[in-house]
Amino acid sequence: MSAAVETAGGRRREWTALIGLLAAGFAILAMLQARAPDGDAGFVELLGQPPATLGAFLDASGAPVRIEDFRGKTVVLNLWAPWCAPCLSEMPSLDRLAARLPAADFAVVAVTKDPAGDSASKRTFDRMGLKRLALYLDPDGKLAEEVGARGFPTTLVIGRDGAPLARREGAADWDSDAMAARLEALAARGKPAQ
Template sequence: MLKSRRLVLSAVALTALAMVAVYVVLTDRTQRPGNAAALAFQRLDGGPADLASFRGQAVLLTIWATWCWSCREELPALARFHRALDGRPPAVVALSVDRDGAEIVEPLLEQLKVKDLPVYLDPTGASVARLAISGLPTTILLGPDGSERARWYGVKAWDQKPMADEIAALLAVYKKTDAR
């Protein structure tokens, strides 16, 4: 009796585990909480900006803050990656979630000698909740249709060939679709 009860419980546990595995495989992991396209933020000069203005373009969106040491380490490589793109996709958006905005962001950019990186501000931190950000830096690759194609956590060597190749492969799907 005890042995059959254990077998039943094991079968139930295995069935539940299998159901979770099927859910994970079948769930579209490109969809995250919130609508990224509706995300509004500011330019460094205080003017309004939003992700909707990038519609039709792939976007590499990095959420970062000045107090985040990993973010400080990553920003120069992200700037070099942006420079190497020379206007080719994806558009790079470095979104600071510092509450003090440009007052604290601009001196850090100067200190790091990061001059040509497209930096935006989200002093309310709305992007953290809307995009379900769990740590900084977090970088999200959005396809031209606004869907999330990939998400990376922590420092990445954006200016190194393996990262450029990974992004190119993720965006190649759109080139094939456009060719049809």
Template sequence: MGIVKSAVLYTALVLGANAANAQAADISALREGDMKKLVVHDDPRPASDKSFSDADGGDHSLADYEGQVVLLNFWATWCAPCREEMPALDSLQAEMGGDDFQVVPVATGRNSLTGIRKFFEEEGVEALPIRLDPKQALAREMAVLGLPITVLLNRAGQEIARLQGDADWASDSARAIISEVISAGGDS
């Protein structure tokens, strides 16, 4: 009986690994332009359970988004490349955000709420929520070593890809990658 259970478990693990590797290959094939900087992981990685807050002081965590594909963007008001890519992230959220997908921008470090609101207003950012990580607990645990960093999470809340630096998140390539992860369903 133990051998049969072991064989079934092994088969399930192999099939799951093969599905994750297949999706990594599919995503990699869609990378063009800025998306060539996107590093796609062969195997999903755990994400942080550290909390962050909203503009009203409410607590949130990545677990709030379980079941959705998430594009987690770490940024700061003082970071020029972060400011440059924010309108594209807003456009991506306006176009694709919903029950299956969310863009979650997290202002990490010292960012005044007034400064964030002013920046969003100046740039016409309307579809994105304000999320804050003032003590950088989430950023530290997610190994954010510079800004901007954008992390793609699958429906199980696992990191499947990461991009360091700014990118055009409203590009055809970015939308195709997000669509591929959404359509894959499941946890891969």
């Protein structure tokens, strides 16, 4: 009887430890995906790298689009998914960022892994009433793979010449003063010599 009680007590401790580990994992995940109020938080600078070679993705009608189509502008390339709560929470601020930054110098490009047509992403865009963001699609997820996205949202800032300037994982307050200043500073540092 004593061995049975010890076995039950051991299992209870194992389950308690497992539940504790799961809770700690969820807490860490929440911290990683939390919004960063500061424009510098979460950015990893990538200055000095050659232009990015990325495959084509699609616009909402299914026509192919390439990053090279945005050359001459600093691109804020945001990879997201319609099932990702942090992605959805940052979409309105990305839309406001697109309105805030000069369109002649910046492009905010939000790309999701979804097919063209009546997809969850299209319905999400329609429901949110986003005014400035265009819906771009990466049905096969190749773009996320090419930029090394470990999860969503992942954002890559690409310079006017196509070279990566910085990357950020997790949601952000994209239209804050600090973030706009950070993006403008990155664009200035990534500007090719004339």
